[in-house]
Amino acid sequence: MGLNEAAEWAGCVQEAGAEHWSAVCAWVRSGAYVAEGTGEVPSVSDFEERFCGHWDSFVEYTDQLAEDTGLMKGWSAEAIKYFDWASWKNDLSYDYTVMDAPSDQGYGVYIIQNR
DSSP: OOHHHHHHHHHHHHHHHHHHHHHHHHHHHHTOOOEETTTTEEOHHHHHHHEEEEESOHHHHHHHHHHHHTTTTTOOHHHHHHOOHHHHHHHHHTTEEEEEOOGGGTSSEEEEEOO
16 A cells, blocks of 8 residues: 555545444445545545444334335325335345444444445
């Protein structure tokens, strides 16, 4: 690694901050990250646009997403009763990268939207 790339990494660490650095590192390890600069330095601005947070599980995230977006607002009771949650969550999983969070972050998962 050259001096320029090392400086870019240092800037990345500073921009991400201690709060998100672990999630940025997980994003890089996933291989689904967006690089910028002269090497493999992750784009923190792209990370911030895509980062959906630290959750106990992907299921917890999707449950909250359904509630926050009003997924079933205006649906009949019958439609809600027969909605295939498992299929919806499975389909949704292709739109996200889900990575295990380390023990020092309380375990759970980091969720990042693919674009």
